[in-house]
Amino acid sequence: MATAANARTPGWWRSAVVYQVYPRSFMDGNGDGVGDVPGITSRLDYLARLGIDVLWLSPVYASPMDDNGYDISDYQDIDPLFGTLDDIDALIAGCHERDIRVVMDLVVNHTSDEHAWFEESRDPASERRDWYWWRPGRDGGAPNNWESFFSGPAWELDEKSGEYYLHLFSRKQPDLNWENPEVRRAVYAMMRWWVDRGVDGFRMDVINLISKDPTLPDGTPTEGRELAPSIHSVANGPRLHEFLAEMNREVGLDERHLLTVGEMPGSTLELARDATDAARGELNMVFQFEHVELDAQPGQGKWALADLPLPRLKANLAKWQDGLADVGWNSLYWDNHDQPRAVSRFGDDSDEHRVASAKTLGTVLHLHRGTPYVYQGEELGMTNAGFTEIGQYRDIEALNYHDDAVSLGEQVERVLESLAVKGRDNARTPMQWDASEHAGFSSGTPWLPANPNKDVVNAEAAEADPDSVFHHYRRLIELRHAHPAVVDGRFALLLPDHEQVWAFTRTLDDRVLLVLANCSSTPATLDDGGLPDLSGAELLLGTHDGGGGTTLAPWESRLLGLGG
Ligand code: TEU
Numbered sequence: 001m002a003t004a005a006n007a008r009t010p011g012w013w014r015s016a017v018v019y020q021v022y023p024r025s026f027m028d029g030n031g032d033g034v035g036d037v038p039g040i041t042s043r044l045d046y047l048a049r050l051g052i053d054v055l056w057l058s059p060v061y062a063s064p065m066d067d068n069g070y071d072i073s074d075y076q077d078i079d080p081l082f083g084t085l086d087d088i089d090a091l092i093a094g095c096h097e098r099d100i101r102v103v104m105d106l107v108v109n110h111t112s113d114e115h116a117w118f119e120e121s122r123d124p125a126s127e128r129r130d131w132y133w134w135r136p137g138r139d140g141g142a143p144n145n146w147e148s149f150f151s152g153p154a155w156e157l158d159e160k161s162g163e164y165y166l167h168l169f170s171r172k173q174p175d176l177n178w179e180n181p182e183v184r185r186a187v188y189a190m191m192r193w194w195v196d197r198g199v200d201g202f203r204m205d206v207i208n209l210i211s212k213d214p215t216l217p218d219g220t221p222t223e224g225r226e227l228a229p230s231i232h233s234v235a236n237g238p239r240l241h242e243f244l245a246e247m248n249r250e251v252g253l254d255e256r257h258l259l260t261v262g263e264m265p266g267s268t269l270e271l272a273r274d275a276t277d278a279a280r281g282e283l284n285m286v287f288q289f290e291h292v293e294l295d296a297q298p299g300q301g302k303w304a305l306a307d308l309p310l311p312r313l314k315a316n317l318a319k320w321q322d323g324l325a326d327v328g329w330n331s332l333y334w335d336n337h338d339q340p341r342a343v344s345r346f347g348d349d350s351d352e353h354r355v356a357s358a359k360t361l362g363t364v365l366h367l368h369r370g371t372p373y374v375y376q377g378e379e380l381g382m383t384n385a386g387f388t389e390i391g392q393y394r395d396i397e398a399l400n401y402h403d404d405a406v407s408l409g410e411q412v413e414r415v416l417e418s419l420a421v422k423g424r425d426n427a428r429t430p431m432q433w434d435a436s437e438h439a440g441f442s443s444g445t446p447w448l449p450a451n452p453n454k455d456v457v458n459a460e461a462a463e464a465d466p467d468s469v470f471h472h473y474r475r476l477i478e479l480r481h482a483h484p485a486v487v488d489g490r491f492a493l494l495l496p497d498h499e500q501v502w503a504f505t506r507t508l509d510d511r512v513l514l515v516l517a518n519c520s521s522t523p524a525t526l527d528d529g530g531l532p533d534l535s536g537a538e539l540l541l542g543t544h545d546g547g548g549g550t551t552l553a554p555w556e557s558r559l560l561g562l563g564g
Contacts, residue, residue, distance in 0.1 A: 008101075008200065008257040013284055014329065015487045016053035016259075017366075017477045018103065018373045022337040023060050023082055024068055026376055026431050028442035035430075035441070037083035041091045043433075046459060048098040050379060050470070051477040054259060055095055056103040056203050058337055060088065064114050066172040067150075067396055068428075070105075070205065071112040075190045092198045101200035103259050108187045109209045110173040117186075118174050124161045131183050132174050133166035134158075135216065145218045146234065147227035150397050151404040154230050166216075168209060168230050170396055178210045178243055188250040195251065201259030204283075207244070208264040208271070211237030222299055229301060235266035244275060244282035254281055261331055261371075263287045269323040276328035285331040285371060291316045292339055296422075303401060303418040310519055311497055313346070318504075321369055321491040330370030334361060335378045340426040344384035348521045348555065354381050354457075356555035359472040359543045360517050363557045364502050366476040367515045369491045376431050379473040380462050384426040385451060388416065394448055398423045434460040475541055483540075485511045485564070494531060500524040501552065503531065511564025513540070518552035526550045537562050 027039030037060055047055065059069035060082040069079065078084055095102050111118055120128040135143035135155075142155035143164050148171075155164040156171040166175045176183050191202065212234050219228025244262070247253065253260050260283045262275060267288045275282045294312055297304035324330050334342035343349045347357030358381030366372045387393060390402050398419050405415045420426075425448060432454040433440030439454035451457070462470035480486045489506030500520040506513040514532060518524040527550055541559040552558075 010257055012257060013054070013201075013259045013371055015480060016101075016371060017051070017480060018054040018056050018259075018261075018371060019047055019050070019052040020056045020058065020336055020373055020375045022058045022376060022428060024058075024447065025428050025441070027433070028444065028446070029083075031443040032081075033442050033444040033446050034081055036081065037078065037087040037091050041087070041094050044091075044094045044098055044100070046463075047100060049463070049474070050374075051474050051481075052100065052374065054101045054103055054200070056373070057091075057105060059105045059107055061107075064112055064172065066112070066170050070107050071110070071114075071170065071173045072107055073112040073114040074116075076193060089197070096198070101259070102198070103201040103203055103261075104194055104199050105205060106191065106202040106207075107205040108176060109206045110167065110169060110175045113172045113174055117176075121174075122158060122160055124163070130180050131177055133177050133212075133216070134161070134163045135166070136163055144216050145221060145226070145228050146216075146230045147225075149230060151400040153227060168206075168234065170400075175212075176210070178212075178239070179214055184243065184246065185250075188247060191247070191251045195256065195258065199258075201261075202253075204260065204262045206265065207262040207283075208235050208240055208267055208286075209237075211239040211243055213237055231266045235264070236268075236271055240271075241274060241280070241282060245280065248281045248283075260284045261287060265289045269320065272320075273324060273328045276324065278328075285329045287331050287333065287336075288320065290320070295345070302422055303405070303415075305418055305421055308346075310499055310502065314493060314496060314502055317368060318491070318493040318496070321493075325369070325490065330368065331373060332365050332368050332370040333373040333375070334365055335375035335427060336373070337375065337427050338424050339375075340422055341382055341384045342378060343381050344426070345421075346519075349381075349383040350521075353521050353555050354383065355467075355469055356543050356553075357381075357519075357521075358469045360519060360555045360557040362469070362473050362476055363515060363541065363543075363559055364517050364519070366480065367486065367504070367506060367513065367559065369487075369489065369506065372476075372480075374473065375427065377427075379470050380432060380457055380459060381469040382429075382432060382457055383451065383453060384420070385423075385429050385448075387420060387423070387425065390416065390419075392449075393419065393423060393425050395424045395428070398425060432458040434458050472541070472543070479540065479559070483511075483513070483561075484508055485513050489513060498524075501526065505532065509564065512562040514560040514562060515557065516552060516560070517557035518555055521554045523554060524552045526552065532562060534560065534562070 024035050026035045027043050029036050029039035061072045062074035062077045062079045063069045120126045121132045142153045146154040148154040150170050219233030221228045262283045264286045272286045295308040297306050343358040429448050430441035430446045430450045435455045439450035462468035485508035489508040492505045494503040501524050502517040537560040540561050543557050
């Protein structure tokens with residue numbers, strides 16, 4: 001069988017669109033209320049009809065599920081909740097038969113505290129003691145002032161030895177010590193094992209946290225908090241590039257043309273440019289976080305909500321386009337399993353504007369230069385969960401934040417508002433397949449309830465409607481495959497100060513693609529000048545029939561082709 005894996009060619013991922021599946025919420029094959037691997041396999045024809053090139057699978061490994069599988073107790077087994085290794089083999093084969101490649105989530109900044117490595121490491125005399133970050137306490141407390149991403153100190157006291165271990169996420173996610181070469185060798189061996197099993201690449205969880213300053217220096221706390229937010233103290237450590245290059249060599253990542261995308265919260269443009277400079281042999285692309293941090297108060301963490309004027313968002317994406325134009329490569333995303341739903345966040349999820357705004361956000365993102373990522377349900381215009389009580393949340397980050405903030409004296413209403421806007425469970429409600437009970441996701445009771453708007457927002461209805469968000473995404477993917485300018489064209493932002501319209505060009509030789517997108521819920525006028533001559537322009541994709549002229553309807557967007 002000529003599998004897609006055999007056909008990997010250098011740089012293939014530049015013209016690819018990646019679709020992220022969050023297994024817990026995609027499709028439940030056995031009726032236990034939790035999505036699973038056979039469920040995903042049963043829906044591959046849907047993904048083939050959408051036309052995506054790559055499936056990125058969030059973790060399905062053995063896990064106590066403290067963080068929904070981002071706490072791994074065995075990298076080389078599948079959790080029974082999700083299936084078996086045979087099921088994964090069937091999924092990979094099913095993808096390859098449909099020319100879809102498979103990218104696994106690689107979570108190696110930390111393991112679960114129930115991983116055999118950590119269980120051994122708890123014994124101070126063990127050869128694995130040094131595989132994690134163990135330190136004595138300071139002044140009767142934690143070894144330094146770092147705060148976990150999931151609230152509270154990043155250190156946990158282990159009674160057995162009287163020492164603390166570092167966990168940048170939950171206390172059930174101890175950080176691996178990458179200074180130890182044996183740790184690195186074990187990780188690379190595990191990665192090779194997955195490559196041999198047929199996977200086509202890795203999405204690397206918080207990979208810019210693997211290198212830490214071994215002196216573990218205190219961070220500078222922000223006003224009103226005694227703990228220093230860990231990210232600013234620990235990200236982008238001194239040996240990061242060395243470790244990434246070593247991993248690439250030892251696993252043969254470039255040699256085998258595997259897709260590599262490193263998740264890097266706190267990454268700067270310079271760091272991302274170096275990490276994705278092909279000549280250095282580290283990564284293909286990174287997930288940077290700047291554009292998903294603009295709607296928060298600077299330095300106050302994600303829960304401190306702030307308005308986001310369009311010019312700031314445009315300027316930020318343009319900065320990354322320009323910064324990686326000659327060296328490196330961008331990943332493009334609005335959504336993932338950690339972010340609220342794009343249409344609720346950057347669009348308008350009212351009945352009136354949901355469809356047009358979801359399409360327009362899709363056009364804007366997919367026409368930037370880089371590899372676009374579609375998060376399950378984004379192609380349907382799925383919306384935030386609309387939770388109003390803490391009892392509806394399941395995510396450890398949300399529950400810890402709520403308890404922490406309330407105990408520090410914050411108003412419950414404000415905390416619930418932040419959660420409703422930013423909570424990760426917004427993205428984790430079941431995929432909406434049809435209008436039946438539980439949205440066709442499960443025959444049992446789903447672990448998170450389906451959004452009641454499944455009666456209108458669902459894959460079955462979207463596939464039957466040629467004007468749906470689904471078909472708009474399908475066309476965007478087709479356009480990328482058909483037009484080299486979508487992949488390689490040079491980016492230029494137009495009308496940077498326009499408060500409603502996102503306008504830009506992509507130019508390759510004498511071919512110009514022009515995007516005009518009204519990113520607001522009121523009509524917008526384009527009389528500002530600053531646009532190319534549109535005579536003879538061909539409408540390649542629009543959100544309204546027969547558009548034209550100089551007024552854009554609310555959330556109307558047009559993709560125009562000029563010259564070439
Ligand atoms: O996320 C890391 C990360 O920096 C954030 O997105 C984080 O989840 C949180 O939202 C900060 O407020 C990765 C995974 O994508 C996430 O699901 C895991 O919980 C986390 O790492 C730990 O593995």
